Amino acid sequence: MKSPGFADVSIVSCGTLSMELNHLRAEGFLDTEHLFFTTPGLHENIHELERQLLDRIATARQHTDRVIVVYGGKFCYVNADEPTRTMQQLIAEQGSGVARIEATHCMDMIASEAERQRIADDVAGGEKVWWMTPGWIKFRHKVFKGWDRGLANENFPRHSGGAVVLDGVGYLDAYMAEHPEDFLDYSDWMGIPIIPYPVTLDRFKTLLAEQAEKLRT
Template sequence: METVSFSDIAIVACGTLSPELNFLKKEGFLDTKHMFFTTPGLHENIHELERQLLQRIAKAREKAKKILVVYGGKFCYVNADEPTRTMQKIIQEQGPGVARTDATHCMDMIADEAERERIAQEVAGGEKVWWMVPGWIKFRHKVFEGWDKGLANENFPRHTGGAVVLDAIGYVDQYMAEHPEEFLEYSDWMGIPMQGYSVTLDRFKSVLSEQARILGG
């Protein structure tokens, strides 16, 4: 993979993806000096999401002329009151020098639809899967803030293939070893089995690099 520099780019991202982004920074792939995160799970509160996103972009502008927003489009920001107001529209309003990752949500940044279908066939016989990334475990109480058991029962059990965590950083194995009771309690709350699935960060790197090139990084 051709090396792309992020040294003159500031990153603004959903906190749900902070484990992967911090991993890439530590690894040296992300040579940016500036990363700003919004609170994980704000897809449940789009007005706060928009407020935090604009505030983080404003802070990023103080540090760099180029800003890469690491957010999905279709599923991360759904405005029922104003359906034509999309994540892409918000980004476009920020003018030149601001780009967004081309993906529908955080899971799509780690594994595209074809890869997820392949994994679902392998681990769940093609049954419907509830996809997650490690941030959905690490920041569980923010991602599912306000959810009770009733709401969980409405949403999770129809995913008969269970929950699959797309794990590119070895998070799930470590979590299960250190907090087995919490892992089992989480699965029990969801009402479906949960398992990690090891993937690489190749797609995520590609998604980030694509926008860095567009920004002229």
């Protein structure tokens, strides 16, 4: 799709999606000079997530009046201390000029729920799938910080369809070729096969473009 232009927009994102956003900037779709990232995997530490997110937004506002936040709305920020405090509320508190991408989590930014169901039917026969993006591979030790094999065994094996990586940047092919032992170790730790699935970044582009237009109206 044609870029609506992002020169007057800053992007603040979870670092898990840094590869996708840098890819879009390299290909010219994101023509902004202002990309800011929080540490990958902060959904495990929401107080640090909130601190870093507000810090990055403040920094972004020093460069542009418009800021797009690339964080999911449902699963990325679950505040056990204040259950009614949501990511949407957090963004609303930042006032005008700050908008969040409309998606539940990073996988939903790359493929919609309906698209993920079609993929699951294709590669896993409709079995339950653990979804990931390439950042969950590259930043494994941050995304799963504090997870031991016991916790892994409690969570992953129930996903009998395996772990499907929605790869829109071609990361997995290079990773498997250059680090085959690490790839096999990761799969062994999860207790399920890791399945690369090439996708486009068209949905991600659309979601970013929607918020850029929203900020201008």
